[in-house]
Amino acid sequence: MGVAGSGKTTVGRLLAERLGWDFADADHFHPAANIAKMTAGIPLTDADRTPWLHTIAAWIDERRADGRPAVVTCSALKRSYRTLLTGDRPEVLPVFLDGDSALIALRMARRSGHFFRPGMLDGQFRVLERPAPDEHVLVLPVDAPADELVALVTAAVRP
Template identity: 60%
Template structure:
């Protein structure tokens, strides 16, 4: 049984994670709107040097990611300390990255948008104006360490529409059918 179903108390913050092109920004912004919560796109926390590397087709290193993750974690802690609710995106590809964001924060919930390389590659190829080139998708999948049950992730397939994905997340978190 999902912990959220047995305890429908909403988390303070939801971290929407997945590889680039999985729909994190779209789903998270819709989710925040549906819940009436704040939304932050984790991409906005990247320093300019990280964005430049990715635009050039160079994968980020762990050293590139630590300050970015710390900035997202600081936002999470601020939202929690002020008694607000928020939704933030972050690829969160490795367990160590998720530990920075969620570790020691029982009121922060991870939502993992899971999809296969083919589907996500098609979606990335169709989007325009994003700094992350499709050429880095294989690197993202190589780096990805899927969340494990002890991280209490809500795992959602990206096969549906963004609205269907949001409805599934809300239903699971509330313990109520989407129409209830």
């Protein structure tokens, strides 16, 4: 989890490959209306995000029911979003890729072909509710190399 440009997809894919787990990028669960809004530079509302989050939760539950571990990337910027994704799912370990807005903005400026507009990043930082200690979220720095982040998450899920 984390703001756009924090490295969620890169780290998530590498982690899933290393562990041999299923992988999904939550961007692919957005309905067309959400993508159209973001492409136009219009921030999503909670009403836009709620059905999307329920779809991601259903994907998680399908894997749980089949006994297939998985990695899914999702911004999960608010505690309520994280609660929706982790509630009654004690085996879900949220990982927050935390970083400085200047560094992430630089990454966003270098990224092309994504529907999320760099100008919306400030809004994500305003909405972001950093995880509280009672949420049991693994917080990692975005400026660490992806392989190092994957190793830290791997150690957390397979001690």
